[in-house]
Amino acid sequence: MNTSYILRRLFYGLLLMLGVVVLNFLLIRLAPGDPAVVIAGEMGGATEEMLESIREEYGLNKPVLTQLGIYIANVAQFDLGESFFFNQPVTTLIGHRIGPTILLVITAQLLSIVLGVFLGVIAARKPNGPMSAFVSVFATIGYAVPVFWTGIMLIILFASVVPIFPVEGMQSVKLRDAGFFVKALDVLHHLILPAFTLAIIYLAQYARLSRASMLEVLGSDYIRTARAKGASEGSVLFKHALRNAALPILTVAGLQFGNLISGALLVETVFNWPGMGRLAFDSILRRDYPTIMGVLFFASFMVVVANILTDLSYRLADPRLRGR
Amino acid sequence: MSDQSVTEFKAESPALEAWRMFRRNIPAVIGVIMLMVIVGATLYGTFLYGGDPFEIVWAPHEPPGVTPEFPLGTDYLGRNIVAGMLTGGGPTLAVGLAAAALTMVIGISLGALAGYYGGWVDNLLMRITEFFQVLPALLFAMVLVTLLSPSLWTIALAIGVVSWPQTARLTRAEFLKIKELEYVTAARAIGARNKRIIWKVILPNAAPPLIVSATLTIGVAILFEAGLSFLGLGDPNVMSWGLMIGANREYILDAWWPVTFPGLAIFFTVFAVSLIGDGLNDAFNPKLRER
């Protein structure tokens, strides 16, 4: 893999982010009414002085292009404006919330890929066996269940019937003064239900995808070669076949990341998980546009980063693409 | 092993062949029946059953199966859940269909142009597509709905605007494949215009995967609408399954039924749609099925 490719990819990512900033700018102006009032938020009870200072800060009296320039310059300095509802800079607000979201999304992603691929590989060994039937039924069901409803059903189950997992929040109040290790375990304990809820849809999809991908790879000539040299069934499946079948799975994993963030938004709301999704929900109910735009910006940023990482790892995993 | 079946030649149109395959696919037929029942219930149920889903008719949190008048019980305000179930399907299905239609129109148009013309058109359209894929769909849709103020139309519009990129990619891939085939060259050779080749020659041949994709898009759009309504971003004057779940969310530990039944309704609707989608997929690709 060469540096010029990485640089090109980073530059392209930067362009996409510029696009998001421009979109944010346009969306505020799309909203009916005075942009200053929109920015202050309908429920902010904005005074005339406040609106004046917003107009000043965003250059709302200047030509539109100048306004756009000012907006881009501000974002470039990580100034996404002030939330008039929370009375805090948007970047500070999001800074507190982005960690839990990343934790949730990455855990769900790993959970769904590892379990899904495992199920898919097992199913692919017998294309007409019971495991294959289970995977395709499970995938169809997983696709059809609304993620927020799965969360609610799990809350009902684990809050009253088998109370072994906490169903709300990220930390126990009573452990506020505990040591780091205990706190970390506590967070993991809280993480189980939301992460599983979010993972379950994608788990089903990865299982179906990796089953199909494995079936295709298992029919290829080089698998016959591996068998012909006496490789064991485990080595054939997990070494020779999976390394090749993983390539389409990796592509989908990259494309799914945006959907995962959308799902996280619902799951965070259901489980009161203190992340960006919950923040987006709260700020949308209050028409707190600077915060909403900030969340949109950072969520897109996460997708762009995930896409770049997927691209690079794809190139590492497939020798045919290296050095290009 | 040679396996060419000389004896199996039947002069049948591909659509008819697909229909035969589909009819024999039991899960797909179950899907069709399920969907017909659900659509029938939402279309006629309201008239036959009557009842305003917003009207408070009984004590709150009446469990299901206790009072014969309210077989599914009442919600936290004492509203009839059966009435909500029957009227709540309409908006969900309508928005799902409208949003899927919009998604397909945008996606197919842009994908067809990109795949057919290639070059800078393709480049530009694909960059736009990638840009839309970077925006987390639900979040973007929430922003759009909030800005445009929620109604069934704005929700359908928002879902369509955020969902088209996948359709565009699929259409583009099909067009790239088909435009190289002989019958397209032949159409060009007899002087057909680009517009005609795109819509009358290539598109019908790209139809099978697009029909499957359209079906699955309806399912996604229904889930999308449910998610938005659940978050309270639906039309507040229209009862929908998502809204029922969202409204009763705070009380799930006191009463499981007001959230469970509408959730099941959403699940069975999307499940039926995806069974149909899978059945269509199998019907259009009989070879895949034999594996």
Added chain:
Amino acid sequence: MSALLEIEDLRVTFRTRYGEVTALDSVSMHVNEGETLGVVGESGCGKSITALSVMGLIPSPPGKIAGGSIRLNGEELTTASPARLRAMRGPDAAMIFQEPMTSLNPVFTVGDQIAEAIMLHQKVDKAQALKDAVALLDRVGIPSPETRAKDYPHQLSGGMRQRVMIAMAVSCRPKVLIADEPTTALDVTVQAQIFDLLNEIQRDFGVAIILITHDMGAISEMADRVAVMYAGRVIEDASADDVLDYPQHPYARGLIDCIPALGRDDHRLAEIPGVVPPLHLLGQGCAFADRCAFKQDRCTREKPLLGSHGHHPVACHGIEEARL
């Protein structure tokens, strides 16, 4: 002395959408130590199925060995355990395939793939196995083997890849090497080089070779003995010279007539009319009857058996009766 590899009355069936189909029917052939057996016939006649049966690599399901025996060094393979078959692939029997382009795993270096074969059957560490792999690459005529060993398959030409396949196949000094149309996918000039290499390998390693081909030219150059197959049966079995000079079965005669010979410019190249019938449409009689110029009534009613009717064993009513 009994033969190194003995196939007796082998019957292999496949489950297809037309019901159970017999892909091999009472196939018998043998290979002696150090000799080359040519197996010829059109595509779909069962050559590759025979080879895969010996390797224990019949895709199952849908295929299965329904009867007969395969003995390698006196050991019965049709009833051997999967573990025993695995241990046997490499040190006892090895195989190279028709498609060198797809027979190597695209995500591993060729050195790694050869070293894996070595490590599967010999107690050596990775470093030693890689060293042996380089030596083997050198042996099969690959220039600068140290650097090539670090290449991925896509970086090599088709001829080079087939050399890699040969190196991998002989890495565990097999007693019998099955070459399934090893040159069909290669350029004509490269074909001769590969045949030369196989001859050298046979001389140096003392390995018996089963050469599967539809190229009678290759047979005349390589084979000591020949088995001609048609529609899942052996129809003629004799020394290469006998088959080439005195072909008995009308099908074998047709095959010989298809060889373009130098200085025979007055002849048009002959061809055999028609195609091999699909296996599920095989009837009572001789499978070749529909294409045969010497068809008699009996040919459509009764399957001819392989028997020494004349010069050498052949399965044909016509020959049988002419000699009665």
